[in-house]
Amino acid sequence: MAQKVTIEPVTRVEGHGKVTIQLDDNNNVEQTRLHIVEFRGFERFVQGRPYWEAPVLVQRLCGICPVSHHLAAAKALDVIVGAGTGEGLSPTGEKMRRLMHYGQMFQSHALHFFHLSSPDFLLGYDADPAIRNVIGVALKFPELATQGVLMRKFGQEVIAVTAGKKIHGTGAIPGGINKNLTIKERDALLKDDPTLNADQMIQWAYDAVQLFKDYYMKNREFVDSFAFFPSNHLSLVRKDGAMDLYHGVMRAVDAQGNKILDDVDYQDYYKHIEEEVKNWSYMKFPYMKHIGKEKGWYRVGPLARLNTADFIPTPKAQEEFEAFKAHTNGKPNNYCLHTHWARLIELLHSAEVIKDLLEDPDLQKDDLVVKGEKTNEGVGLIEAPRGTLFHHYKINENDQITMANLIVSTTNNNEPMNQSVNFVAKNMMNGQKEITEPMKNAVEIAIRAYDPCLSCATHALGKMPLDIKLTDSKGNTIDHYRS
Secondary structure (H helix, E strand, O other), X not given: OOEEEEEOOOOOOEOOEEEEEEEOOOOOEEEEEEEEOOOXXXXXXXXXXXXXXXXXXXXXXXXXXXXXXXXXXXXXXXXXXXXXXXXXXXXXXXXXXXHHHHHHHHHHHHHHHHHHHHHHHHOOOOOOOOOOOHHHHHHHOXXXXXXXXXXXXXXXXXXXXXXXXOOOOOOEEOOEEOOOOOHHHHHHHHXXXXXXXXXXXXXXXXXXXXXXXXXXXXXXXXXXXXXXXOOEEEEEEOOOOEOOOOOOEEEEEOOOOOEEEEEEOHHHHHHOEEEEOOOOOOOOEEEEOOOOOOOOOEEOOHHHHHHHOOEOOOHHHHHHHHHHHHOOOOOOOOEOOHHHHHHHHHHHHHHHHHHHHHOOHHHHOOOOEOOOOOOOEEEEEEEEOOEEEEEEEEEOOOOEEEEEEEEOHHHHOHHHHHHHHHHHHHHHHOOOOOOOHHHHHHHHHHHHOOOOEHHHHOOOOOOOOOEEEEEOOOOOEEEEEEO
């Protein structure tokens, strides 16, 4: 008899979502869907506000990655106030923003791996749900859990000295930054605390990469067969092809590594990216226009960034990048769970960048803001922890925002997450007479690999209708009402 399996809520992710899996009469998976059940209206209610409020307003989308929205909005407004993009700021302004951003990357990656994902690896995806969580990790691996907490704390301290406070700061303003870094603030992060300094963070991040590599070698068959499917990959890269999480040009590659977006100026993103709306989710489905809806979708985030970049410009992370690339003989890596490997390499890279920036004397200078000829439109892109984040604003003659379009990282990953859910559901559930809790958790693991922030990703296009559909056990529509 046909049945529907519902996983609600999806756990250990930021925000609220559910999965529905429709089984046919032979207990084979017929349809899977990841539903995003929240609604956020930021694109509408920032309209009419003065443009300079946007970096502070839009970061209220999220308490986990507010810095990403703060900086993406500020980068868009840099264009509007005539400061240009990325390299147009003063050295102090750009480097303080970079320090803020890499602090965000570091704390977010540490939070996701140690708190949200490691229970599945360290305790087993089929472990008792009562202990398969961060508390269970702390009880069985107390030293590792402590490291995870201190790493996140360090990242938050970096944010505090650059943004003014740890959550929802105000450090980035149109054209630059509103404070520099004092010697006291610098030394507190470089050397004052023996357990909370940049060198210790580099070592712990390096150890975390080795931890995952060790897990992978012991569980290679599971990891490589879990959710493997070819896809396109998109991210920012530096103009010379290096990984750059703060600024760059848009690059996309296909599953074989061929460039399908060749280092595009992100001010022109709308010429290349389209967004599809579907009636069963508040999250849109982006795709590359020149390829089309069916095959133009793409992944963003740590896995995509390591697939698009030519190299990583810090030594320890570059060494790990080379090992990562060697696994697929230099071709793009399309293994879903290898996202965690990529994420930890970025964690290491972020720690190295933070140390380099803390030692840069430009951060103590006073040239904080740059402005030029104002225009009425600007686009800001940044590599958020979860992937490429788009902010696009238009203003009127009264300096009020008239249009805002946000394509957040999790929205970009919408189709890949649905693909992963479908792959794992079919692999785990096809033909099974009983759907067990570990099978359901395996589906959640596929979603958690993307570290989705479901709150950030949701918005509606136009009027929000009331849509009620009554179906029978086979999925046939019996009655349908739509307001």
